[in-house]
Amino acid sequence: MSKRLNIQCLMTGNEVMSGDTIDTNSAHIAQVLGANGLTIARRVTVNDDVNQLLFELSDMVRTADIVIMNGGLGPTIDDLTAEVLALLADEPLVIHPDAEAQLLAWCERRGQLPNEANLKQRLLPRSAEIIPNARGSAPGIDITVGDTRLFATPGVPSEMRDMMPLIIERIESQWGARAHANVMRLHTFGLGESNAQQLINNSGFDWPESVELGFRASAPTMEIKLTVADTKDLPEQQACADHIAALFGDHILGTGETSIGQSMVELLSERGMTLTTAESCTGGLIASLITQIPGSSKAFHAGFVTYDNAIKSSVLGVRQSDLDQYGAVSKTVVEQMALGALRASNADYAIAVSGIAGPDGGTIDKPLGRVWIAYGSSSDLRIIELTWPLPRVLFQTMVAAAALDLLRRHILELPPHCLYIQQRQNQPQKIDS
Incomplete structure (x- = not known):
């Protein structure tokens, strides 16, 4: 087996x-590597201190094939990366x-001369190559120490992001097929990590060490x-x-x-059917989850965000008497929202939601x-009541996803609710047309 x-x-x-600065750079580095079938085995964060940096790098080069550094390439006294790599x-x-040429070109584009601080960025370890920086004055550094290849990137997020594809190219050039693990992803709804792991453990499947x-x-x-x-x-x-796939169904x-x-x-799209949404507590999130997908115009007709009760009545035809008697968060109101959206859009299916997102x-x-959720067609509309006592944004996220999954199962004629939903619901009710 090829070693990772x-x-x-x-x-x-x-x-x-x-x-003081939130580290989003390490997340981006990991995401770029992950998209190319590569994973980070270890990540360390240290202060701008020569001894600390040298200690960590000396430890890393004993075990790593590749080290990616971030930060410390600028012109100030606390930018120590080039110095530490030279010591290493x-x-x-x-x-x-090449570093000098990049610095001078950067200054020329800005109509200025390099100052003494900028000139520091010309200094690299003797065997290093630069990684071009299209945005800033400091090039990245590419150097091999022993059996380890080290890439140093700027701390400025936009500059680091531009360099990552160049680093991936260099990794591929040296390691070829080893640079890519083969990753398969499956996405699920309604299973937590512990339940998923327990299902696998109890299945009796002889899991291969290679996977x-x-x-x-x-x-x-x-x-x-x-x-x-x-491979x-x-x-x-x-x-x-x-x-x-068989286990999680x-x-x-x-x-x-x-x-x-x-x-x-x-x-x-596969069925040539269309959807409309009528949203109150989710504020258009369900429609957004649909319309952010390319080609969704084939499947989505219209979305109504009827937050105010008067708009529920004037746009979707919800009876004011029912709003007064039962309130907006009720079975009868969410039913009328769904049917009103179907009438207005001429879509095949509707999702309607009305709930109490909090915190008041x-x-x-x-x-x-x-929350009440209605889903289905005008001739087969289902309604369910759920309770998710969650922070406001998470509540909206869960309601939107649950509504889409409920309709997915309804269209596919699957059991109506996964365990995740069953634990939060009263039984769904079918509304006769």
């Missing part, structure tokens, strides 16, 4: 260590002609990732994917980068997190 590349990251900066490689700092299993929960969906380091293990990877939304919105767009507005009869 050992990639480690060293993030630098007093401002990062203190929390036991090389002098020299004026690098790495990973979970990434991102409420309300979960990604299951199957990774193999060698010869692809049949075992597929066998594991088939087993999980209708909890599977799709593979690859499939989102719950994309699964709905694909489902409707709850009562004993209608507590915070209570």
